[in-house]
Amino acid sequence: MRTTSLRQASPGQLVVLFTDPDRIVRRFAYRLAVDGQLLCPAELVGAAARDQNPVVQDLCATAALTAPRDDESYESVLPPLLSARSPRVRSAGVTALRRAGCSKQAEPFLSDRSALVRACARNVVRQQGGDPAAWYRERCKAPNDPELLPGAVIGLAECGNRAEAGLLRPLLAHPAAGVRARAVAGLRALDCADVKQMRPLLDDPAAEVLRETATALLPSAKELPADRLLERTSSQRPRHVCVGAFRLLDAHGGIVAQRAAVGLLADRDMKLRTWAAQPVQRWRPSPDGRRGDAEVGELLDRSRHLFSDFVLRRRKWEPGVAG
Structure with a gap:
């Protein structure tokens, strides 16, 4: 019934619907306006830039x-x-550059912050005979260049190969946090994340760098010294350092992961406490673990508020801890 009414709406009524809070109404109203050629290109561009709905855009x-x-x-x-x-x-504008005969203008978008826009720009550049990989290499060859954009760093990994790791590794020490973070992401994408080289970044002052570093090191979590990671979960450390270390300890598993999670149950950050409670509740002793470990019983007792009495007894019985 509502669709029938919208089809009968006048141009003036459609204009009102362009700002309707219901995205389905906006989509339908704009589709009717486009089909009826009721909006000029400038109005369509304004709508695409203004509306938050991807379909309308x-x-x-x-x-x-x-x-x-x-x-x-x-x-x-x-x-x-x-x-x-x-x-x-x-990305729609970048793709249209070729039809407009302005392919050269696509080059600056090779380093756009969006992966979608970068991909479209690479396509336009290739169609005009350019080499996006060479463009990226030229910009990444100076490891301390203050004008280097993060998009150019990850762009090199997106269209390059493992040989590009030689250009990305020096960028791990770049003064700009965005560049360091994209360098880590690029090395991970190329499967060239070296544990020894990335370990210092676990104390990086920028949260985005540490987030990317923890993600890159997750597959190698067991190779990292658990005691050093545990130190980083202290409340005295910056929150992003604590979160990154805990992610890796959780992937590491074992009693050390349980020790870190229980320790964070008393953290002043409610979100971190809630997150730490999840691995505590799902923890199970490893088949090759030592039975009757007193520390396991102590950790379970410190987290008893997360379990019913029955579940707590069961959890203690599994690793052979007296309840």
Whole structure:
């Protein structure tokens, strides 16, 4: 019934629906406006840049780019698309650069913060005979370049091969946190994350760097010294350092993971306490673990508020701890 009413709406009524809080209503209203050619390219571009819904963004950006050139040229439509905050809208603008005969303008978008936009830019550059990988290498060869953008670093990993690790490793010491973080992500994507080289980053002052480092080191968690990781879960350490160390300890498993999780149950950060409670509740003794370990019983007693009496007795029985 609502759809039938919308189909009968006048242009003035559709304008009101463009700001409706219901995204389904907005999608349908914009689709009717596009089908009826009720909006000029400039209005479509504005809608694509303004609306938060991906369907509306794609619909309006595509309609603006496929509108007859007599109404409005690419020169007036492309700049708002290329400067839009939404990656989907920017990617539509970048893709249209080739049709507009402006392929060269796609190069700066090779280092865009969005992977989608970077991929579209690489496609446009390749179609004009360019080499995106060479473009990235040129920018990443100076490890201390203050103008190096994080997008160029991860872009090199996205279109390169394992040989690019030689350019990415020096960037782990770059002064910009964004560059360091993307260098870690790039090495992980290339399967070149070296445990020894990345361990110092577990104390990095930037949360984004440590987050990427912990993710890269998760498959090698058992190779890391558990006692050093446990030290980093202290409440005296920055929260992001504590979180990163705990992620790795959780992946490490064993009694050391349980020790870290129980210790964090008293942390002042409620989110961290809630997160720590989960591995405590799912912990089980390893088949090759020492039975009757007094520390296991102590840790279970410290976390007894997470279990019923029956479950707590059961958990103590499994590793052979007296209840």
